[in-house]
Amino acid sequence: MMLKQHEAMGKVTFSACVSACEKCRKWQYAVDLLSQMDRKRVAKNLITYGACISACAACGQWEQSLGLLHDMRSAEIFPDLVACNACITSFAPQAQWQLAVGLLQDMPGLRLNPDVISFSAAVGSCEESRQWQQALHLYEQMRRQSVRLDDFGHNALIGAYSRAGKWDLALQMLSLKRSSRYPVGVHACSASVSVCERAGRWQEVLQLWPTLQQVQEEANREDGELYELHSVGPEDITRHLERALELQWLVGYPFLAAGQDQLTHGFYKYIAGMQALCARELYRLVPESKTVMDMFCGSGTVLVEGCVAGKHVVGCDVSPLALFAAAHHADARHLDLEIFLKRSRALTHALRLKRQSWDFLRCQIACQEPGPVQDALHFVLLVALTRARDRTYLHTSSKEWGKDEANAGSSDGGPEDDLAPSLFHGMSQLFAARVRSLRAAMPRRSQVQIHRCDNRVLQLQEPVDSIITGPPYPGVYDYHAPASATADLLGAQVLYDFCAPGRSVGGGRAPTLEDHLDHLSSQYAPGREIGQNSQLREASDYASKWRAEQEAWLASACRNLRSGGTATLMIGDGDRFAVGDGKFDNLKPTVEAAEKVGFRLLATASIIGKSRHPTQPRGMKRTEHMVHLLKPG
Known part of the structure; x- marks a missing residue:
């Protein structure tokens, strides 16, 4: 009697522990507990097996999940619906569609009726494997068995059709999802936009875009409690700086908020970029400025927004890819669209x-x-x-x-x-449609100057009224790799010939200091960019190098800005140990460098993520700052 009672207590204890591991996603501990049950001769049951399978599935350990399922059947313990569904779900991220479909078809033999979770998970595996015909077959099977698609199932089918290039089926499923009163969602809408683009259905893209903006905005609202703002300085300045940082985090590059014209923003997705509405907010700080410069223009967000604000804009960047994208986004050469x-x-x-x-x-x-x-x-x-x-x-x-x-x-x-x-x-x-929308949004035809040179040697003929720019974050990005890949993609010397080093878009020499002619013929190569991530990993004295680079480009900014003009910088903390950690504090060295070269600090604002949870958006794990500077008269 006592032996049976002890065995029962052992089962209860182990089951509770394995269930706890499932909830904490500690799959290794769960598997180890099952092994301990064998060593202690405690019989395993449906609960312990099911909890362990769910723990492994939740962590993407599909092989472990499948092995445990086989062990159950060998022990003549029939898996339940939860265990089978967990196993099928684990196959999806690994694109194991044959296993997912096979287990789904085996379920009736286990005296189980597949439910919506079973089918949706199997469809998801087919999506990852680009087996759209198999996904469609499963959908037809669902209909025959009167199993209705859930939100995940709709998304998986739309994704499968998108991957297969079946734009008409993707749009039909998107319409069905709407009629089923499920939220459209970012995944379904973006997959629909993607397949329409690849099929050349550009009118459908324009029709879907406002919906994509709306669902993205709704998704971003959920992140509103994940950050906090801190600022120092006059309220009439800091409110714009704080709002710009919020827009940078909540709207996301390259979207604009619902109801806003996308213009040419993000037509080419550059490696990094200031959010368009963030730049638009910063322009509200300089309403009287006639000329505005972005010293790290990237793909041209600040330039485009300057054109919309009726400013003359100047851009500078060392990357040929940045110049190529910025020139076309800002319509710098006034393309004849016909x-x-x-x-x-x-x-x-x-x-x-x-x-x-x-x-x-x-x-x-x-x-x-x-x-x-x-x-x-x-x-x-x-x-x-x-x-x-x-x-x-x-x-x-x-x-x-x-x-x-x-x-x-x-x-x-x-x-x-x-x-x-x-x-x-x-x-x-x-x-062409995006460029037309940009031209329609411009109050007048703006002058756009874009120079390919190191901004540390830039010497404009006339100083600008304001600077709005986002310099590279310390050690975060490698801008050379995508530029090199793009050059290979286009072939020949297309990218490099578009605007040679030391030249301006449209022809002419970039305005630079006469005693730095060596920069004009230098080729774009790794290590030439400010704050490149490889330097951070390789240099033990990176902090001092970073300060020197900051002083150099800020001295150029001060030199090319009129007295009484302002410079607004969006900067971010860098990566010291791993991408996304943001453990390199960038605010203090930037402010110190700016003051050293002659700027006066007016205000700062910072946005800081409250959480380090794995599900927090990556962009919210790195602290970012706005710095507003004045060049004294």
Whole structure:
């Protein structure tokens, strides 16, 4: 009697412990507890097996989950619905669609009826594996068994259709999801936008875009409690600085808030960027300024917003990729859209007629007459090639882009050739529509000057009224890798020839100090950028190097700014030990460097994430600051 009571207590204790491991996602401990039950000759039951399978599944350990399920059946313990569903769910992230579908079909033999979770998880595995036909088959099976799709199932099917290029089926499923009264959601909407772009359905993209903005804004509202703001300085300045930081975190690059025209922002997704509405808020600090400069212009967000604000804008960057994107986003060369679209249609027609691929398109664009139209065709080609790999638009990390862009696309390593005609045509039409919207938003035609040079040697002929810029964060990004990958993607010397070092977009020499002519012929290479992440990892004296770089570019900023003008900087703490940690405090050295070269500090604002939870958005794990400076008269 006592032995049986002891055995019962052992089962209860182990079951409780394994269940606790499941809730804490400690799968190793759960597996170890099952092993202890064998050693102590405590019989395992449905509860202990099920909890352990769920713990392993929650941590993506699909092989462990499947092995435990087999052990259950060998022990003549029939798995329950929860255990089977957990196992199927674990297959999805690993794209193990055969296992997911196989277990789903085996469930009736285990005296289990698959439910909506079973089917949705299996469909999710098919989505990850790009098995859209199998996903459709499962959907038909659900309908026959009167199992209704849940939110996850809708998303998985839309994703499967998007990956397969079935834009019409994706839009039908998106419409069905709406009619089922599920929220549209970012995943479903962005996947629908992506497939429409790749299919050349640019009108549908424009129709879907306001919905994408809306669902993104709704998702961002949930993050509003994850940060706190601190500021020092006059309230009439700090309220703008704080609001700009909030917009940077909550709206996200490259979106604009619902109801706002997207303009050309994010048409090409650059590795990093100031949020457009963040830049727009900062322009409210300088309403009287006529000329505004961005010394690290990136893909041109500050320049575009300056044009919309009616300013003359000056941009500078050392990266050829940044110059290429910024010039086209800001419409720096006033592209003739009619000629551009005419040539784009001719190229698309030739692609379809001769059934040719991306390589043919590269060659045909290279044969065009040199000038703004040829450059714009190259730019759209670049965007089309990047879209060919990004199947859930805006969910691929732009920070990872440079690592594998040249090998992205189809399973054999290149962008899928059958996408070329429709995708190139659609991107051309979409780019023209975005440029038209930018021109319509501008109160007058702005003068846009963009220079490719190290801003530390920049010497403008006339100082600007204000500076709005976001310098590189210490040790966070490697801007050279995506530029190098882009050069390979476009072929030949297209990217580097667009604007040579020491030159200005559209021709002419960049205005630089006469005694720094060596910078004009220097090639773009790793290690030349301010704050490059490889330097942080390799240099033991990085902090002192960082301060010296800050002083150098801020001295140039002060030199190129009129007396009484202001400089507004968006800066971020850097990475000391791991990407995203933000353990390198950047506010103090930046302010000290600015004051050392002659600026006077007016105000600062900081936005700080409250949590380090793994689900917190990555951009909210790094503290960011706004610094507002004055050049004394």
